[in-house]
Amino acid sequence: MKPTEKAVRDANRRVFEAKDYDTYDQNASIFERARQEEIAEILASAPRRETMLDVGCGTGNVLRLAKRHFARCYGADLSRPLLGELRRREGLPLATAEAFHLPYKDACFDLVSMYALVHHLLDPRTAFQEAHRVLKPGGMLYLDHDPNWYFGRFHNIYYRVRWSSSPGFGSWDAELSEWHHTRSGGLNPDRLRETLSKAGFDRIDVQYRITTNPSLPLGFRVIRAGMKALTRLYPFKSLHTHFRVLASKR
Numbered sequence: 001m002k003p004t005e006k007a008v009r010d011a012n013r014r015v016f017e018a019k020d021y022d023t024y025d026q027n028a029s030i031f032e033r034a035r036q037e038e039i040a041e042i043l044a045s046a047p048r049r050e051t052m053l054d055v056g057c058g059t060g061n062v063l064r065l066a067k068r069h070f071a072r073c074y075g076a077d078l079s080r081p082l083l084g085e086l087r088r089r090e091g092l093p094l095a096t097a098e099a100f101h102l103p104y105k106d107a108c109f110d111l112v113s114m115y116a117l118v119h120h121l122l123d124p125r126t127a128f129q130e131a132h133r134v135l136k137p138g139g140m141l142y143l144d145h146d147p148n149w150y151f152g153r154f155h156n157i158y159y160r161v162r163w164s165s166s167p168g169f170g171s172w173d174a175e176l177s178e179w180h181h182t183r184s185g186g187l188n189p190d191r192l193r194e195t196l197s198k199a200g201f202d203r204i205d206v207q208y209r210i211t212t213n214p215s216l217p218l219g220f221r222v223i224r225a226g227m228k229a230l231t232r233l234y235p236f237k238s239l240h241t242h243f244r245v246l247a248s249k250r
Contacts, residue, residue, distance in 0.1 A: 056117035152186030
């Protein structure tokens with residue numbers, strides 16, 4: 001049975017309030033060099049770079065990269081403990097807030113990023129509307145590190161069998177928090193494109209990629225190598241594990 005948005009939100013809060021800042025800040029799939037360089041390049045490509053907001057900022061990975069390119073950087077997250085530690089270490093202006101209710105005025109940011117966030121939302125429509133509201137005209141929305149449904153619809157069969165009696169993400173709260181990893185098979189980028197368009201965005205660019213996670217087990221690294229080889233012949237959507245989206249406010 002599909003959960004409610006509140007149930008998913010509450011599970012996210014419990015999961016991320018229990019995270020250890022330093023341990024969580026070592027996610028190999030995000031913090032390896034090529035991924036960091038790509039994120040920095042995307043941030044630097046924003047048409048204007050005065051103010052930015054990272055929604056679901058966690059330990060501040062995107063904010064630390066954005067500080068090189070933006071005059072003022074802001075963050076919002078559900079987890080008070082992570083925000084408290086990030087504020088202590090980086091001294092950034094941060095807010096405890098949901099993606100559905102951002103405590104900022106209309107049209108005040110040049111870029112809004114939601115890195116590894118959207119798959120934690122059961123339905124992202126309201127979050128996209130909020131991002132659109134706080135963006136300046138011509139501002140950019142950046143989504144990244146979300147699981148690609150075209151690949152995940154197949155991988156999810158393996159996942160559901162492998163973790164049929166225990167939580168693959170470590171706890172049942174985490175299984176609920178990671179709904180689009182554990183149950184839906186991922187996010188469909190083409191449907192997200194439609195949702196973003198209805199929220200008022202245009203020039204919506206979707207780019208697919210294959211995970212660069214260096215900590216994958218050997219068997220999965222072999223499969224990844226085969227997937228990369230096949231995509232050189234033809235860029236099948238189903239051979240890409242993740243995607244990112246850049247969209248502009250009309």
